[in-house]
Amino acid sequence: MSLPLFLKNIKDNFLFLLIFMFLMNVYLAVLIYMYDPSGMGAFNDIVSFLPNRLVVFLDLATIDSSMTGFLGGLFYGLPIYVFPMIYCIVMGNRLVTKYIYDGSFACFLETPNSRIKIITTQAVYLILSIGLLFLSIQIVGGQMSEMMYPGVLDAALFTQMNVGAAFMTTAIAMINFFFGCIFNDSKLTMFFSTAFPVLFFMLTFLSGLSDRFAALKNFSIYSVYNGAAIGIGQADVSSVIAFFSAAIVLSLAASLGVFFMKRLPI
Amino acid sequence: MIEAQDLTLKYMNGNGVFDLNFKVEKGEVVGFIGPDNAGKTTTVRILMGFHRSSRGQALINGMNTYLKAPAIKKSLGYISDDPAFFEGMRVKSYLNFMGRLRRLNSANYEKRRAELAETFSLDLASKIDRMNSEEKQKVSIVSAFLHNPDVYILDEPFNHLNPALQSQLANLIIEEKKKGKTFFLTSQMFSEVERVADRIALVRSGKMIEIDDVISLKAKEIKSYRVKFAEPPNLEQFKKFGFGFKRINATDFEIYAPGNRIDALVKVLSHEKVLIFNSNEQTLEESFQKFYSRKEEAIQ
Incomplete structure (x- = not known):
């Protein structure tokens, strides 16, 4: 790993990460502030008035009255796919393709640093930045709920939801990183980095609409993670971690392999 | 190395x-x-x-x-x-x-x-x-x-x-x-x-x-010069020393000389009354025209 490049990544991209940390943590804090165990009945009544397809889309069908169940539905449901997805789409391009597209990747390679070292550094930054994002969520979520409702949050389940989401986001990021390593044109990287997560999301969404489409979930990696089910203790996070870990390792290996072999137009 | x-x-x-x-x-x-x-x-x-x-x-x-x-x-x-x-x-x-x-x-x-x-x-x-x-x-x-x-x-x-x-x-x-x-x-x-x-x-x-x-x-480079004479020059001298030339009008010429024979060209020109002497901007192909064109067929 190249330390100067890693530090440059922090300088160039940390503000972008801070924006996501801020948005997600504020949203989480507001949700915790809004949580009212005695008012969950009224909340479920409101949900029952919504069209079924909208409830499925917003992932509100399995909301439980516990705090982890509440957060599982409202934070580790739709938002956990959408917010980090944007971060992953942008970073896949920013960390690799952008440098090739504008030609500045040559600056790295005119120094005694191998392609593998450069790409590994970029991948490590991406993984650590996502880790930091979810660490901040863990801290803010834990502290905020402790302040508002001491002893109410099931810390173990909350941690499981958060860790599972972190692995899922990292897997998506590494798939996008792979696209960043394949393409030399930012437009192509952005297109595929957007298309794949959105496709996965749509497949997951469609599979919940009716039994006819239920099989579609087998084609989406988002279906592996169900935050709401983990939040009420009905799903095991270890299989989620195992699956996404494999996806991360495979994507990283493919990224390194492709980038080592590719012809760089610089 | x-x-x-x-x-x-x-x-x-x-x-x-x-x-x-x-x-x-x-x-x-x-x-x-x-x-x-x-x-x-x-x-x-x-x-x-x-x-x-x-x-x-x-x-x-x-x-x-x-x-x-x-x-x-x-x-x-x-x-x-x-x-x-x-x-x-x-x-x-x-x-x-x-x-x-x-x-x-x-x-x-x-x-x-x-x-x-x-x-x-x-x-x-x-x-x-x-x-x-x-x-x-x-x-x-x-x-x-x-x-x-x-x-x-x-x-x-x-x-x-x-x-x-x-x-x-x-x-x-x-x-x-x-x-x-x-x-x-x-x-x-x-x-x-x-x-x-x-x-x-x-x-x-x-x-x-x-x-x-x-x-x-x-020696294989051909330099091109634009020369304006006061009166029509003695072209035999150019031919004798092997310099190429292209007549633009009676007194204006483009003269071609190998890059290592500029001194010889200057000596020939010294026998004429030269009004203007300019070196032409040349592309690589023009400088090595003979060279490139001769080998072109062999390449393709």
């Missing part, structure tokens, strides 16, 4: 380089000259390890340029034909960053950075994004020479530079050559590299058509 062995890389569009063989010895400057699409930048990309050859190999200090790129770059200076830099950086921070990537101790190169910046009148506080192409080329030159490498790969290094800066760069190359440094530099213009190069390779359509020392090659 730098070697190409049957170096071949063919792109999908048919361009590329084909069976290149050359050697640049330690302390030697070799110019690699050719028109557009001659394969100059492709050769540089292979030497830099950006591209892998499909056949043959390129070696620097005995190491394969693709497989051993990081080891080679420890002592290699590079100028791209189209320099690109990181967004939002000032010259000083860019050069410092490159120094860190090269694992240099800043104290070692600060003095050299200041000297090079002064030589090329480079403002270290300027933002690179806002610079024109000449300024960017200067940044690229300073970056390439900053870490005092042993081998230089310079792709069109004289591009974008005014004549004074071209001269500064030529002087710098000559100075470094005296220290035993090795240079491989490309250009589209013979005149740009003849001052610094020991040998020059002419390339066209990805193939090398000639490699020779500058003096020998200069």
Whole structure:
């Protein structure tokens, strides 16, 4: 790993990460502030008035009255796919393709640093930045709920939801990183980095609409993670971690392999 | 020091380089000259390890340029034909960053950075994004020479530079050559590299058509001059000394002479009353017209 490049990544991209940390943590804090165990009945009544397809889309069908169940539905449901997805789409391009597209990747390679070292550094930054994002969520979520409702949050389940989401986001990021390593044109990287997560999301969404489409979930990696089910203790996070870990390792290996072999137009 | 062995890389569009063989010895400057699409930048990309050859190999200090790129770059200076830099950086921070990537101790190169910046009148506080192409080329030159490498790969290094800066760069190359440094530099213009190069390779359509020392090659260069005489000249004299000419009107002529026989031409002209004598701007193909056209068929 190249330390100067890693530090440059922090300088160039940390503000972008801070924006996501801020948005997600504020949203989480507001949700915790809004949580009212005695008012969950009224909340479920409101949900029952919504069209079924909208409830499925917003992932509100399995909301439980516990705090982890509440957060599982409202934070580790739709938002956990959408917010980090944007971060992953942008970073896949920013960390690799952008440098090739504008030609500045040559600056790295005119120094005694191998392609593998450069790409590994970029991948490590991406993984650590996502880790930091979810660490901040863990801290803010834990502290905020402790302040508002001491002893109410099931810390173990909350941690499981958060860790599972972190692995899922990292897997998506590494798939996008792979696209960043394949393409030399930012437009192509952005297109595929957007298309794949959105496709996965749509497949997951469609599979919940009716039994006819239920099989579609087998084609989406988002279906592996169900935050709401983990939040009420009905799903095991270890299989989620195992699956996404494999996806991360495979994507990283493919990224390194492709980038080592590719012809760089610089 | 730098070697190409049957170096071949063919792109999908048919361009590329084909069976290149050359050697640049330690302390030697070799110019690699050719028109557009001659394969100059492709050769540089292979030497830099950006591209892998499909056949043959390129070696620097005995190491394969693709497989051993990081080891080679420890002592290699590079100028791209189209320099690109990181967004939002000032010259000083860019050069410092490159120094860190090269694992240099800043104290070692600060003095050299200041000297090079002064030589090329480079403002270290300027933002690179806002610079024109000449300024960017200067940044690229300073970056390439900053870490005092042993081998230089310079792709069109004289591009974008005014004549004074071209001269500064030529002087710098000559100075470094005296220290035993090795240079491989490309250009589209013979005149740009003849001052610094020991040998020059002419390339066209990805193939090398000639490699020779500058003096020998200069004999094969045809220079063109526009001459206006006060009265119609004695053309027999030009024919006798083997100079070509094209009549524009009775007193205006274009005269062609080999690059190493300018003195003979001046002697012939001294017998005439010359009103105007101008050297024509020539492309590489025009300078080596006979050379290129003769070998063109063999290439295709």
